[in-house]
Structures are given as C-alpha cells and as structure tokens.
C-alpha cells in the first residue's frame with residue numbers, strides 16, 4: 500500500500516498512477532489478491548463486490564490473472580482496493596506467484612460444498628508464507644454458503660482452521676452477497692489502520708472486528 504494521497508500501488512517497472520492534484524479520488528491504495536482452488540468462486544466474489552451482480556451459468560475458468568479497482572470509504576477515508584483475481588488452476592501457479600510479493604491482503608477462498616478445496620487451504624497457506632510479504636493480511640472465506648443442502652464443510656471446521664492460523668474467518672456467498680462487502684470492508688479498515696494511525700485513534704484488530712460484525716448480523720437477523 501502506498502501512503503501517499505492519490506498514489507496507486509505499482510507493479511515493478513510501472514509508473515505510479517496520478518490523480519489530479521486538487522481532487523484525488525482516493526486517499527491511498529491497497530492491493531488485494533483472491534486465492535483458492537479453481538471453481539471456489541473467486542471471480543464471482545469479485546464481481547459481486549464490484550458490480551453487485553452474480554454470474555450464473557457456465558463456469559469459465561480464469562486464465563492467468565486479472566484485476567478490478569473499487570474505492571470504499573472507511574472512517575472518512577477513501578481506500579482504493581486494487582483487487583487481483585487469480586486463476587485457481589495449478590498450471591497458472593507460477594504466473595500468480597509473481598504477484599504475491601506486493602499484495603497487502605489475501606482473501607483465501609474454499610467452497611463449502613467441495614472438501615478438496617478446503618483440504619487445499621493448508622497448501623495455499625504454505626505458498627503464501629513462501630511468496631507473500633511476512634505481514635500480509637490474510638482472511639479465510641468459506642464461499643457458496645447459500646448451498647446449504649450440498650454443504651460438506653461445517654462452519655466450525657472453517658473457524659477451527661482459521662483460529663489455528665490466527666486469521667479472520669467468514670462464510671460468504673457470491674450468489675446472495677452474504678458477507679462479501681464485510682470481507683472487503685474489514686480488509687480496507689485494516690489497511691487504513693496500518694497506513695498510519697491518527698492521534699487518539701483506537702487500535703484496530705481485524706479478527707475482533709469480523710467477529711463483532713458476525714455477531715451483529717446474526718443478532719439482527721432475528722429482528
């Protein structure tokens with residue numbers, strides 16, 4: 500993430516983007532990557548967040564890597580999230596490894612209806628520890644939570660794994676939008692907090708924030 504107002508995250512060799520000097524459209528940029536096995540719903544998750552839509556129908560696997568930007572406002576600051584959607588297929592791994600290095604946050608998805616995508620999470624975390632920055636923010640997401648009749652991975656299993664690695668956990672649905680906004684908002688808040696705390700700003704713990712928001716939504720769904 501760059502701390503300079505109006506400056507964007509850059510890849511090696513690229514010039515930073517510039518916004519007009521008097522009206523920067525964001526305060527800082529954070530680079531986020533979506534990771535996980537092929538078919539867990541990374542592209543749909545990104546499209547749900549960016550466009551508020553769900554891509555149903557034929558599954559078209561991502562080739563290589565792609566990205567979309569979205570600006571979110573957290574605590575009065577505009578955070579431009581540059582979100583990289585990676586291909587889950589093994590044959591693209593060497594392409595995506597090159598992008599881990601300058602990511603500030605990683606959303607690691609599995610599919611709650613697919614055990615092998617959950618079993619792969621440990622291998623993904625090993626790759627992350629090998630290729631990403633040591634202090635990268637990681638969040639574990641159990642996607643396709645709308646498919647309750649086909650569920651094979653219980654929420655508790657996701658929670659236990661997340662706790663073991665000390666990362667926040669959410670179940671999500673790109674189809675219904677459940678927790679999609681919350682996942683990105685929590686990341687944006689964490690990146691904003693890391694970008695530079697203001698005087699008197701209370702400390703921010705992403706796991707506590709996610710847990711408190713989960714409790715809030717489960718309490719309010721009965722109202």
Ligand SMILES: Nc1nc2c(ncn2[C@@H]2O[C@H](COP(=O)(O)OP(=O)(O)OP(=O)(O)O)[C@@H](O)[C@H]2O)c(=O)[nH]1
Pocket residue numbers: 535536537538539540541542543544554555556557558559560561562585586587588642643644645646671672673674675
């Ligand atoms: N029911 C349901 N289906 C989903 C959800 N998310 C994705 N899908 C479906 O799952 C399939 C795969 O989704 P993608 O987003 O293309 O998967 P991906 O992880 O990007 O796959 P790769 O590009 O190969 O890495 C598609 O048929 C989607 O419609 C979800 O939350 N609920």
